[in-house]
Amino acid sequence: MKIVVIIKQTPDTETAIRIAPSGGKIETSGIKWIINPYDEFAIEAALRLKQKHGGTITAISLGPQRAVEALRTALALGVDDAMLVEDPAMKGADYLQVTRVLAAAVKERNADLILMGSRAVDYDQGQRGVMLAERLGWPHLPLAVSLESDGSKATIERPIEGGKVTLEAPLPALITFGGSHAVWNPRYASPLGIVKARKKPVDVKKLADLGFDPADFGIEKSKIRITSMELPPPRKPGKIIDGGLDTAGKAKELARLLREEAGVI
Amino acid sequence: MAKNVCVITEFRNGEFRRVTNEVASEGRRIADALGTGLVAVSLGHGISGKAADLGRFGVDRVYVADDPGLEYYLAETFVPIIAELVTKIDAAAILLPASIDGKDLAARLSARLELALLQDVVETVVADGGKLQAKWPPYAGKCFAWAEWVEGEIPLLSIRPNVMPCRVVDEDREAEIERVDLAITAPRASVAKYELESSGKVELTEADIIVSGGRGMKSASNYTVIEELAGALGAAVGASRAAVDSGWRPHSDQVGQTGKVVNPNLYIAVGISGAIQHLAGMGTSKYIVAVNTDAEAPIFSKADYGIVEDLFSFVPAFAEEVRKLK
Numbered sequence: 001m002k003i004v005v006i007i008k009q010t011p012d013t014e015t016a017i018r019i020a021p022s023g024g025k026i027e028t029s030g031i032k033w034i035i036n037p038y039d040e041f042a043i044e045a046a047l048r049l050k051q052k053h054g055g056t057i058t059a060i061s062l063g064p065q066r067a068v069e070a071l072r073t074a075l076a077l078g079v080d081d082a083m084l085v086e087d088p089a090m091k092g093a094d095y096l097q098v099t100r101v102l103a104a105a106v107k108e109r110n111a112d113l114i115l116m117g118s119r120a121v122d123y124d125q126g127q128r129g130v131m132l133a134e135r136l137g138w139p140h141l142p143l144a145v146s147l148e149s150d151g152s153k154a155t156i157e158r159p160i161e162g163g164k165v166t167l168e169a170p171l172p173a174l175i176t177f178g179g180s181h182a183v184w185n186p187r188y189a190s191p192l193g194i195v196k197a198r199k200k201p202v203d204v205k206k207l208a209d210l211g212f213d214p215a216d217f218g219i220e221k222s223k224i225r226i227t228s229m230e231l232p233p234p235r236k237p238g239k240i241i242d243g244g245l246d247t248a249g250k251a252k253e254l255a256r257l258l259r260e261e262a263g264v265i
Numbered sequence: 266m267a268k269n270v271c272v273i274t275e276f277r278n279g280e281f282r283r284v285t286n287e288v289a290s291e292g293r294r295i296a297d298a299l300g301t302g303l304v305a306v307s308l309g310h311g312i313s314g315k316a317a318d319l320g321r322f323g324v325d326r327v328y329v330a331d332d333p334g335l336e337y338y339l340a341e342t343f344v345p346i347i348a349e350l351v352t353k354i355d356a357a358a359i360l361l362p363a364s365i366d367g368k369d370l371a372a373r374l375s376a377r378l379e380l381a382l383l384q385d386v387v388e389t390v391v392a393d394g395g396k397l398q399a400k401w402p403p404y405a406g407k408c409f410a411w412a413e414w415v416e417g418e419i420p421l422l423s424i425r426p427n428v429m430p431c432r433v434v435d436e437d438r439e440a441e442i443e444r445v446d447l448a449i450t451a452p453r454a455s456v457a458k459y460e461l462e463s464s465g466k467v468e469l470t471e472a473d474i475i476v477s478g479g480r481g482m483k484s485a486s487n488y489t490v491i492e493e494l495a496g497a498l499g500a501a502v503g504a505s506r507a508a509v510d511s512g513w514r515p516h517s518d519q520v521g522q523t524g525k526v527v528n529p530n531l532y533i534a535v536g537i538s539g540a541i542q543h544l545a546g547m548g549t550s551k552y553i554v555a556v557n558t559d560a561e562a563p564i565f566s567k568a569d570y571g572i573v574e575d576l577f578s579f580v581p582a583f584a585e586e587v588r589k590l591k
C-alpha cells in the first residue's frame with residue numbers, strides 16, 4: 001500500500017500571537033515551528049497502518065524552506081521519504097492554488113491513501129483536505145478517530161453529535177484526521193530514528209517541476225486576500241467575588257450577578 | 266435572473282438548525298447592502314412543510330430538494346445538486362453554516378466551482394463598490410483577520426454558529442417555494458454503522474452555556490458535580506485537555522486549540538488553570554466564570570467573575586442557587 005501524508009508546519013500551540021508591523025500577517029520572528037498537531041495524528045495513523053500491513057509512506061509538504069524541518073521530523077518518526085514543494089511564487093497563495101499544487105504533487109506518487117489533518121492550527125480553515133479530495137475526484141472520509149484498511153477499502157470512525165459513525169470507502173481515498181492527543185497518542189522520534197532520517201531522501205520541487213507556470217500563482221492570482229489582522233480587544237477587567245462572603249454567600253452573589261448584571265442565566 | 270445572495274440551509278430532525286436562521290439573517294443584511302434578493306437552497310428530508318418559514322428571516326425564495334436520500338449530509342450526494350443550483354441562481358454571494366457538515370460542503374463547492382472560500386466568518390462588511398470583506402478568528406481565536414474577495418469573484422463563506430443574531434423581518438412572511446428535480450448520485454463513501462449513545466446532547470460549538478472541568482476535578486466520577494450544575498443551567502459539558510488525556514472525558518468534549526473552539530454566552534471553567542491552548546478555544550465567550558483554588562491561575566485574567574474556592578464545595582452550592590432562581 002502506498003500512503004501519502006500531507007503535513008504543514010505551523011507555529012507551536014504555545015505561541016502568543018503578535019501582529020507584524022506591516023499588518024496583514026503575524027510576527028514570525030522567534031516562533032518555534034512544529035508539525036500541525038492534526039497532521040501528527042495522520043502520521044501516527046500511517047505508521048500504525050504500515051506496521052500492520054507493510055507498504056511505504058511519503059510525507060509531502062508545501063511551504064517555505066523551513067518546512068523541511070517538519071519533513072525531517074516525519075522521517076525520524078518512520079516515514080520513508082519526503083517531498084517539499086518550495087517556490088517563492090506561492091507567497092500569498094489561496095487554497096484554490098494550494099490544493100491545485102498538492103493535487104499535482106500527490107499524483108507523482110500514485111498513492112492508494114492520502115492522510116492529512118482535518119485542519120491546521122494556524123488559519124483553522126479546514127479546507128485543504130476536502131478540496132484536495134474534490135480535485136482528485138476521490139472519496140473523502142472526514143474527522144477520523146480510527147483508521148483500518150485492507151488495501152482495497154478504508155474504514156474510519158468519526159464522532160457525530162451524541163455518538164459515532166463508521167464510514168467506508170473504496171481506495172484510493174483521502175482521510176482527514178480529527179480527534180485529540182488522547183485519541184492518537186502520537187509517538188515521539190527516537191534517537192535512532194533521528195539518525196536514520198538524515199539519510200532518507202527529501203525531494204525538493206519547484207512549481208515548474210510539477211508542470212506549472214509560476215506566473216499563475218501567488219498573491220496576484222489569489223481570489224481572496226488577507227487585508228489586516230488584529231488582536232482581540234482586551235477583556236474588561238473582571239472581578240473576584242469575595243467581599244468577606246462564605247461559600248454559600250459567593251454562590252448566591254454569582255447567581256445574582258449572572259442574572260442581573262450579565263443577563264445570561 | 267436577477268442576482269441573489271444565496272444561503273444554504275441545514276435541516277436536521279425535522280427542523281432547520283438555529284444556525285440556518287443566523288445565516289439567513291446575515292444573508293439578508295448582505296443582500297440589502299448589495300441591493301439583491303435573497304434565496305435559500307434547502308436539501309433534506311421532510312423539508313417541504315417548513316421551507317416557507319424561512320421568509321421570516323427575509324428569504325424571498327427557497328429551492329427545495331426533499332427526499333429520504335437527503336436525510337443526512339453526504340458530500341457525494343449533496344455537492345452535485347447544490348453546485349448545479351448555485352450556478353443556475355447566478356449568486357452574488359454564497360453563505361453556509363460553519364457547522365461540521367456546512368464546512369465540508371463549503372470546501373467541496375470551493376474546489377468544484379473555483380470560488381475562494383472563507384470559513385468560520387464572525388463579521389462581514391460590504392465596502393463601497395460592493396466588495397465583501399469578512400473577519401474570522403485564526404489560531405483558534407488568538408487573533409482576528411480580515412479578508413477581501415477580489416473584484417468580480419463570488420464570495421463563498423461559512424458563518425460561525427452562535428455569533429450572528431437571528432433577525433425576524435416579518436413573523437408572517439412566507440418564502441416562495443421552488444421544487445428541484447433530483448438526480449441523486451450513489452456515494453462511494455458509505456455509512457457502515459451508526460452508534461448513538463445519547464440523543465439531545467447539546468453540541469458544544471452551538472451551546473449557550475458551557476460548564477468545563479479540568480485537572481482539578483481529580484477523577485471521572487467527580488464530573489457528577491459538573492453535570493449537576495450543567496443540568497441546572499441547561500448547559501453543555503466541556504473539558505480541558507488534561508481531563509481528556511486522563512481519560513475522564515471523551516475527546517469530543519475537549520475545548521481549546523486542538524479541540525473545539527466555542528463561543529457561548531457563558532463559559533464556566535472549573536478547576537482549569539487557563540493554559541494558552543485552552544484560552545484560545547474559549548476566550549471569545551461573552552461571559553467567563555472561573556472557579557479555582559489558586560488565585561494566581563491565568564484563567565482569572567480572562568474571567569469576568571472569579572471565585573477562589575474549592576470547587577467541590579462551591580459548585581454544588583452554586584448549582585443550588587441556580588435551581589432556586591428557576
Ligand SMILES: Cc1cc2nc3c(=O)[nH]c(=O)nc-3n(C[C@H](O)[C@H](O)[C@H](O)COP(=O)(O)OP(=O)(O)OC[C@H]3O[C@@H](n4cnc5c(N)ncnc54)[C@H](O)[C@@H]3O)c2cc1C
Nearest residue numbers: 479480481505506507521522523536537538540543558576
Ligand atoms: C500541542 C498542544 C495542544 C494543546 N491543546 C489543548 C487544548 O485544545 N485544550 C486544552 O485545554 N489544553 C490543551 N493543551 C494543554 C495545555 O497546555 C494544558 O496542559 C491544559 O490545558 C491544562 O489543563 P487544566 O487546566 O485542566 O490542568 P492544570 O493546568 O493542571 O490546572 C488545574 C487547575 O485546577 C485547580 N484546582 C485543583 N484542585 C482544585 C479544587 N479542588 N478546586 C478548584 N480548583 C482546583 C488548580 O489550581 C489548577 O489551576 C495543549 C498542549 C499542547 C502541547
Ligand SMILES: Nc1ncnc2c1ncn2[C@@H]1O[C@H](COP(=O)(O)O)[C@@H](O)[C@H]1O
Nearest residue numbers: 062063064085086087088090091092093
Ligand atoms: N516558499 C514557499 N514555497 C511553497 N509554498 C509556500 C511558500 N511560501 C508560502 N507557501 C504556502 O503558500 C500558502 C500561502 O502562504 P502565505 O504566503 O504564508 O500566506 C501556504 O499554504 C504556504 O504554506
